[in-house]
Amino acid sequence: MTNSLSDRSATVSKLRPRLSHAGAPVDLAAAERAAADFLVALGIDVSSEATEDTPRRMAHAFAEMLTVPEFDMTTFPNDQDYDELVVVEGIEFRSLCEHHMLPFTGVAHVGYLPGERILGLSKLARLVAFFAARPQTQERLTKQIADELNRNLAPKGVGVVVMAEHACMSLRGARARNTHTVTSALYGDVRENPALRAEFLSLTKNARTNP
Incomplete structure (x- = not known):
């Protein structure tokens, strides 16, 4: 055989580069606390039944928008x-x-x-x-x-x-x-x-x- 398994694997790897975003992991708890502080600083009441869960939703929404799976x-x-x-x-x-x-x-x-x-x-x-x-x-x-x-x-x-x-x-x-x-x-x-x-x-x- 002219090519070893490792040689073929290296060739495949070169032809299938993996794209991934480098960076710190998402900290949803910290994002939720920051979202609550942000809303309060803008004069928004986050203690009502309608808004008490808004900081969590904001944190998850932004995390979703800023996350995409890596792929080949x-x-x-x-x-x-x-x-x-x-x-x-x-x-x-x-x-x-x-x-x-x-x-x-x-x-x-x-x-x-x-x-x-x-x-x-x-x-x-x-x-x-x-x-x-x-x-x-x-x-x-x-x-x-x-x-x-x-x-x-x-x-x-x-x-x-x-x-x-x-x-x-x-x-x-x-x-x-x-x-x-x-x-x-x-x-x-x-x-x-x-x-x-x-x-x-x-x-x-x-x-x-x-x-």
Whole structure:
């Protein structure tokens, strides 16, 4: 045999990098106490029957929004030499604005031009959810998705378009309701090849205008 079991396992490991968020474990009890102090500081009574459990609910809600399971970026050989765009449109996500800790929600359109390997399609949605599960800016979120796909898949090109509505802009401050922010990240042939760039942006534009 030319490859030992350990050699094959190492190869599989390289082809299936595991994504996980590093950081301290969630302390729900401390979060609940902090939520209660926060609400009281804003003049909210948390002793009534209706609100006495609100700090616990707040702590669990934020913990849920900021937690996503780790996963493997499973790839497969591009045996058929597929050389057209692979695009998953309308991946819904929700995240928290890191400046106000208010939600922003929207959709991501993620595509790539395959090289030697292709990616399990569900992993594109998992990738969006993974990076959205942190206090974010939309600009960073868009680039992180594209960077990770580019790094772990080594495709010929990558395209990511994100469209979202931000509560920090619609519910406070400018109170600009029904506005959407659009960001994009294009790499490789999707950026450099005018025909591919136009094709990808046309596909995602159609998805944005015809939900």
